[in-house]
Amino acid sequence: MFATGVIVFRETLEAALFIGIIAAATRGLPLRSRWLAAGVVAGALGSLMLAAGMGQVSAWADGIGQDLMNVAILSIALLMLAWHCVWVSPQAGKMVMEAKRMGHAALEGSSTLWALSLAVALSVLREGAETVLFVSGFLSGSSEGLLMVLSGAGVGLATGSLAGIMIYWGLARIKTQHLFAVTNVLILILAGSLASQLAKTLLQAGIVMRWSTPLWDGSALLANDSTLGTLLHALVGYEARPAGLQIIFYLGTISLIWFAAKQMKASIDNKQATAAAVS
Amino acid sequence: MTNISATPMTFKAFVAVIGLTLSGLASAADNDVTLIIKDHRFEPAEVKVPANTRVRLVVHNQDQTAEEFESYSLNREKIIPGGAKAVIFIGPLKPGSYEFFGEFNEATAQGVVIAE
Numbered sequence: 001m002f003a004t005g006v007i008v009f010r011e012t013l014e015a016a017l018f019i020g021i022i023a024a025a026t027r028g029l030p031l032r033s034r035w036l037a038a039g040v041v042a043g044a045l046g047s048l049m050l051a052a053g054m055g056q057v058s059a060w061a062d063g064i065g066q067d068l069m070n071v072a073i074l075s076i077a078l079l080m081l082a083w084h085c086v087w088v089s090p091q092a093g094k095m096v097m098e099a100k101r102m103g104h105a106a107l108e109g110s111s112t113l114w115a116l117s118l119a120v121a122l123s124v125l126r127e128g129a130e131t132v133l134f135v136s137g138f139l140s141g142s143s144e145g146l147l148m149v150l151s152g153a154g155v156g157l158a159t160g161s162l163a164g165i166m167i168y169w170g171l172a173r174i175k176t177q178h179l180f181a182v183t184n185v186l187i188l189i190l191a192g193s194l195a196s197q198l199a200k201t202l203l204q205a206g207i208v209m210r211w212s213t214p215l216w217d218g219s220a221l222l223a224n225d226s227t228l229g230t231l232l233h234a235l236v237g238y239e240a241r242p243a244g245l246q247i248i249f250y251l252g253t254i255s256l257i258w259f260a261a262k263q264m265k266a267s268i269d270n271k272q273a274t275a276a277a278v279s
Numbered sequence: 280m281t282n283i284s285a286t287p288m289t290f291k292a293f294v295a296v297i298g299l300t301l302s303g304l305a306s307a308a309d310n311d312v313t314l315i316i317k318d319h320r321f322e323p324a325e326v327k328v329p330a331n332t333r334v335r336l337v338v339h340n341q342d343q344t345a346e347e348f349e350s351y352s353l354n355r356e357k358i359i360p361g362g363a364k365a366v367i368f369i370g371p372l373k374p375g376s377y378e379f380f381g382e383f384n385e386a387t388a389q390g391v392v393i394a395e
Binding site: 003054055058059133134138200205212219240 | 364
């Protein structure tokens, strides 16, 4: 029961922290809870289907079908986060103010939430499919009873989710005017983390063959399987032995999105200044 | 408008080309090593590979249940469903030993890659 709980916890943690950060980043936006809940439910249903079809998926493309699927999932999730950082977030503060002033009837704001809702669904899908495969395998092959396995999985799921709730409440204590600055940085780092995982998947599948050698080995200092290492992996994409390609993807993604968001914000401020000058 | 009917074919062709390219890349690897999972154990538990070369690891899971091949030192993780074969590229590795394990059955599924 303990072993089941630990593994389910590890799988849940990453998605839960992801959802916690996204939930904090969208605080005050109309219909936000519904959008995020829809993402979680869609991801959970999808992970049941993906787990059922994993045998076929794995056999595609000469044994790297699963990697191709992960490349697609990670790329789309990455695009959604980038879209949020560059396009939605520079206007989010204004939208929350408008929603407050006009009441929750200002529904236009919700149309920007589909991107994050999709990113949440994909995060749940990826971790969920692994969890389903693990638990179902354990059920059929283990000497432990059904009740023991399921309660272990339940405890793991609950503690993992608790971590997500804790990060959400921690972030929710930040004052609204600072909150978006903090969550923007966190989402930017999550995007870098997805890019690093994307690089790892490309290397593992043999799609990219260069820069696969680890640039350094930090495992003596902070191992990936330590508690802090696991947490930092989920939050900021920490790797004890990152391949060169992972570093390139991580830093490249963060700087690209940061630069684009800055340009976008400058152009929005410019328009507002012009509009104010005209009126 | 005329493009709509052509789209599925174009897409299929695109997928086929990608698939061919990828399988071409995969089979172009010079070193194949096969690893079998049976009764939640790796066979062989000790895999010798040449150092400083990329190796194509073919893992065949002969159990009914899924396993996750995981290694911190190789920086790899991949699910292998019951009865399925999966390909994992590793290296080029410096000479040394690199532990791996099956995350879903860590008590028994242990192994090591030795690069020399």
